[in-house]
Amino acid sequence: MQALVATDIRKAFGSLEVLRGVSLRANKGDVIAIIGGSGSGKSTFLRCLNLLEVPDAGSLWLNGITLDFNRSGPAGGTTPKAKAELRRRLGMVFQSFNLWTHMSALDNIIAGPIHVLGQDRKEARAIGLDLLDRVGLADKADAFPAQLSGGQQQRVAIARALAMRPEALLFDEPTSALDPELVGEVLKVIQGLAAEGRTMILVTHEMAFARDVATHVMFFHDGRVEEEGRPDLIFSNPGSERCRSFLKKFL
Amino acid sequence: MDLGILAWGDTGWGDELARGVLTTVAIASAAYLVGAALGTLLAAMKLSGTPAMNVPAAVYTTTMRGIPEMLVIYLVFFGGGALSSWIASSVLGIHDRVDLPSFAVGVVCIALSVAAYACEVIRGAVLAVPGGQIEAAEAVGMTRSQRNRLVVAPQAFRMALPGMTNVWQFALKDTALVSIIGVTEVMRTASIGSDATKQPFTFYFAALVIFIVIAYLSQRLFVRLQASADRGVRWGS
Numbered sequence: 273m274q275a276l277v278a279t280d281i282r283k284a285f286g287s288l289e290v291l292r293g294v295s296l297r298a299n300k301g302d303v304i305a306i307i308g309g310s311g312s313g314k315s316t317f318l319r320c321l322n323l324l325e326v327p328d329a330g331s332l333w334l335n336g337i338t339l340d341f342n343r344s345g346p347a348g349g350t351t352p353k354a355k356a357e358l359r360r361r362l363g364m365v366f367q368s369f370n371l372w373t374h375m376s377a378l379d380n381i382i383a384g385p386i387h388v389l390g391q392d393r394k395e396a397r398a399i400g401l402d403l404l405d406r407v408g409l410a411d412k413a414d415a416f417p418a419q420l421s422g423g424q425q426q427r428v429a430i431a432r433a434l435a436m437r438p439e440a441l442l443f444d445e446p447t448s449a450l451d452p453e454l455v456g457e458v459l460k461v462i463q464g465l466a467a468e469g470r471t472m473i474l475v476t477h478e479m480a481f482a483r484d485v486a487t488h489v490m491f492f493h494d495g496r497v498e499e500e501g502r503p504d505l506i507f508s509n510p511g512s513e514r515c516r517s518f519l520k521k522f523l
Numbered sequence: 524m525d526l527g528i529l530a531w532g533d534t535g536w537g538d539e540l541a542r543g544v545l546t547t548v549a550i551a552s553a554a555y556l557v558g559a560a561l562g563t564l565l566a567a568m569k570l571s572g573t574p575a576m577n578v579p580a581a582v583y584t585t586t587m588r589g590i591p592e593m594l595v596i597y598l599v600f601f602g603g604g605a606l607s608s609w610i611a612s613s614v615l616g617i618h619d620r621v622d623l624p625s626f627a628v629g630v631v632c633i634a635l636s637v638a639a640y641a642c643e644v645i646r647g648a649v650l651a652v653p654g655g656q657i658e659a660a661e662a663v664g665m666t667r668s669q670r671n672r673l674v675v676a677p678q679a680f681r682m683a684l685p686g687m688t689n690v691w692q693f694a695l696k697d698t699a700l701v702s703i704i705g706v707t708e709v710m711r712t713a714s715i716g717s718d719a720t721k722q723p724f725t726f727y728f729a730a731l732v733i734f735i736v737i738a739y740l741s742q743r744l745f746v747r748l749q750a751s752a753d754r755g756v757r758w759g760s
Contacts, residue, residue, distance in 0.1 A: 324658055360664030370655035373756050374677045383673060384663035416755030436663055 274335070275300045275471045276362075276440050281320050281330035281341075283313075290316045291327070292495040298440060301469040305482035305503070308492030309518060314475045317492070318444050321473065322362045323355055334358055335439060360388055363433030367445040369425040371417040377404065377428045378413040381435045389436065396435070403431040407461050423454030427461055434465075441465065443474035479522040483507045491515045528720055529729055536716045536726070543712035544733055546626075550708060551695045553630045558637025558694065559687065565642035570649060580642065587639035592700055596632045600625065600704045629701030637694050644686035648679040681752040688745040695738060709733050 276298040283291040290313045298304055306314045319325040321332065323339075331340045337357055339350045371380050381403060382396040391399075404410050407427035417425050426446055433441055446462065447455045459481050466472060466485050476482055482489055483503045490500040491510070499506065499515045510516040531537040568580035587595075600623060607621040652675050660670040702711035713730040717723040 322662060324661060356664050356666065359662060362662075364659075364662035366655060366659065366662075368655055370653075370659035372656060372659065372674055372678075374681065376755065384665070387669050387673060388664045418756055432659075432663070 273300045274298070274333075275302070276321070276335075276473070277333040278317075278321060279331045279333070281317060281327045281332075283316055283320055283325060283327050290495055291320065293330070294492075294495070294497055295330075296321075296473070296490070298471055298473060300471055302471055302488055303466045303486045304473045304488045304490060305486035306473065306475045306490045306492060307477070307479065307482060307518070308498075312492035313495040314492040315444055318442050318473065318475050321442055322359050322364055324364075326350075332358065334361060360436065361439050363436055363438030363441040365426070365429050365433050365441065365443045365446050368449050369417070369422070369429045371425050371429055371432070373417050376414050376416055377409065377420065377431075380417070380428060381432045384432065384436050400431070400435060403434055404428070406434075406464075407431050408457070421454060422450045423457045426450065426458045430458075430461055430465075440471040440473065443472065443476070445475050445477060447476070447478060477522070479507070479519065491518065493518075526725070528716075528722060528725060536712070536720075539712050539716065540709065540729060540733065543707060543709040544737070546706060547695070547698045547708040547710075547733075548737065550626065550629050550633065550698045550701060550706065551691075554633035554637055554697075555691055555694045557630065557634040558690075559641050561634065561638035562641025563645055565638060566645040566649065569642065569646050584639045584642050587636055592632070592636055592697055593703070595635060596628070596700055596704060599623075599632050600628045603628070625701070625704045625706045628704060629698070629706045632701065633694055633697045636697065637690055640690045640693065641687065644690060645679065645683050647686070648681075648683035649675060651682050652678045677752075681749075681756065684745065684749045684752060688742070688749075691741060691745065692738060695734070695741070 274297065276296070278294065278296045280293045280295055281291050282289075282293055292313075294313070294317050296304065296317075306318065308314045316325055320327045327341045329342050331338060331342065333339075337354055339354055339358060341350065371377075372383070375383065378397065378400050381400040382391075382393070385391040385396040385399065386393055401410070401413060404413055407430055409424060409427055409431075412420060412424060412428070415424075417428070420428065430446075443462065447458050450458065455478070459478065462472070462474070463481075463485055474482075474486075486503045488500065489503045489506045491498050491506065491512075491514075493514050499510060499512045506515070507519060510519055527535060529535050529537050529540065531541075565580045565584060568576040569584075571577060604621060604623050607623065608619075611617040611619070611621050656674055656678065657670060660674045665673065698708050699710040702708060702714065705711070707715070709730050713726040717726040720726070
């Protein structure tokens with residue numbers, strides 16, 4: 273069953289073409305790892321999926337809503353309502369966590385459910401505490417982001433995304449800003465989510481993780497998907513010379 | 524220096540000075556609150572990105588910050604009074620001279636100036652909220668107004684406080700200027716007392732002490748506010 277489909281997404285910043293037509297099809301439970309060098313467009317593509325960047329052309333489909341950017345008009349003719357719905361139904365985890373610094377860990381998690389989903393505070397708190405427990409931070413509900421390590425902040429950020437009950441989770445290099453010894457605790461949480469059958473799309477530089485956890489790997493180069501397929505095939509026998517030399521640097 | 528002259532009651536000027544303190548604090552506080560509200564509005568106009576909004580706001584802040592405060596007071600009080608008199612006689616047929624209430628004019632004039640400075644402080648604070656904080660709000664599907672209310676405003680408030688403390692000190696000192704239109708705040712009371720008793724040093728030194736005490740106490744209030752806004756965000760708070 274399809275969960276999220278992006279078709280021929282294009283994006284330019286001024287004269288710089290960052291995405292030259294990228295498509296992605298995620299079925300329910302898929303874990304798609306997006307890899308590639310810096311400047312290949314992988315982060316921009318992920319940001320296009322929940323419209324932090326609005327694509328210049330292409331379309332997005334998320335079970336029941338379609339946003340078509342090929343039509344003219346502001347934001348490619350998409351309505352603000354459709355945009356908000358898409359964002360609400362997709363979870364996003366950022367490279368630099370982006371926890372709201374003036375809120376406690378728990379308040380970070382429940383702000384969305386209360387104000388966007390309309391959950392009542394008591395219910396949201398119960399769910400929030402449960403999620404904190406799941407990411408191993410049951411004792412940090414009242415801690416502010418500045419009092420948490422990077423790994424702890426990122427786990428709170430994952431809980432914040434989960435609290436919105438998203439249909440798919442997007443991760444933008446979730447471990448790239450972490451000290452090496454903190455990477456493991458975050459990857460463990462993501463691995464747990466994959467094992468639950470959650471639909472996830474992650475931009476990552478953790479090649480071993482992508483190989484072990486992903487169901488599908490996409491190698492980006494110069495704003496295009498240069499190669500994609502099953503991780504065992506991509507990692508053991510990449511078809512393109514570029515992909516081969518890229519992977520050689522990591523494995 | 525005879526301090527007996529500052530006693531309370533009919534023999535001294537203590538009660539007059541105390542009334543002056545109340546007037547000074549009342550003008551400064553009212554002007555500060557009105558000015559901060561107006562400054563927030565101006566900052567929102569400047570940040571709106573539409574020329575119809577940010578051009579008038581930019582003209583206002585540039586003008587208000589560029590002209591002497593005293594000119595504003597003269598213009599509003601005397602100019603406004605003359606204008607009101609003219610309107611009263613030519614439109615309403617009332618030929619009495621119209622005097623504007625000096626306390627209200629004092630508050631309005633200081634508020635107009637506070638607004639211009641507060642606008643820049645608030646605008647800077649809003650721009651200092653990291654983009655990632657706003658993207659995180661967008662990513663959970665918050666509307667623009669939810670994002671502003673829940674994420675931008677509380678963080679901008681914290682960052683605007685040091686600058687707004689400064690603006691408060693300006694507002695407090697500016698109250699001395701409205702003595703020229705006859706508001707009997709601390710400065711004017713000291714001046715009247717000095718003229719009446721021929722003891723300028725006693726009265727102006729008393730005024731100095733009064734201003735320092737008000738400044739010190741209000742400073743402490745702002746320090747507390749800052750500490751509560753910084754709670755959890757900065758270490759050591």
